[in-house]
Amino acid sequence: MKQARIILNPSSGTEKARTFKEQVVDVLKDRYDVFVEETEGEGDATRFAENACIDEIDLLVIMGGDGTINEVVNGLAEMEYRPIIGIIPLGTVNNFPRAIGLPLRPKKAIELLKEIKTKHVDVGKVNNGYFINLINIGALAEATYNVSAEQKTKFGSLAYFLEGIKTLQEEEKFSVKIETDNESFHEQAMLVLVAITDTVASIENVIASADVNDGFMHLFIMRELNPKEALSLARAAVRGEIEAEDQIIYCKTKKISITADKKLTTNVDGDEGFELPLEIEILPKQLEVVVDE
């Protein structure tokens, strides 16, 4: 019999992960020996994922939000053997599940485990860690910390988006130096985004040209924005036309190095990330994930 392991974060989202545990086990138990591990705090999901690679588990199911997914990716990104990853979206934002087109209703996502279809997706390496979605530096990173747990539960992604617009208006510019594969930039910026997927702050198709397995990172450097421009940017983001805005530099690249003139908050996959300088590269099609197609 094949081996499946479930990593369950009981604290994710609205704390419903445990209520779906039996359904996941039921769907798998005829084909797999199933073992469930619950996280108790930071680092557990990374450790469980590393062990799943060492034990050459066939299928690793994540029951949690983006933070739990990021921890798992950190555990297995460069292991020699990597299991297939299944995701049951149970976070508040679920940016990555949206980006790969998973159903957001846990019941529907569990059904995908009945007949497993997969896709290889890119992973980003940043300093000595990994990300699967997005790094942001400046205004949006600050916004993430200003959104309270209560706002997050009540308004979900909208809370980040509104806070982001507010912060964009208050934030000071910073001087940033960025090297990519072919170009170098020295800009006064308000916000730097490095995206792997097309989904930002849970809004899908923000970056029309980005795909989860295109082998590229999508870099945006936003110069100073006044409130009117910030709103126009928000509208462009919703239409997937963010690249067309004048006050934004955009390019695709496989490597990026970033330094700045002051200490800045970086946010990696929705959580506090590394301090600058950052060395970032893409690891194409590094993970095999269960998808709905």
Ligand SMILES: Nc1ncnc2c1ncn2[C@@H]1O[C@H](COP(=O)(O)OP(=O)(O)OP(=O)(O)O)[C@@H](O)[C@H]1O
């Ligand atoms: N048993 C636990 N109790 C409290 N916190 C936990 C527990 N297990 C893991 N954690 C913490 O949960 C965080 C990850 O939560 P996760 O991202 O899955 O949920 P979320 O924030 O609701 O989702 P999203 O990021 O999609 O909004 C990590 O910081 C991790 O340290």
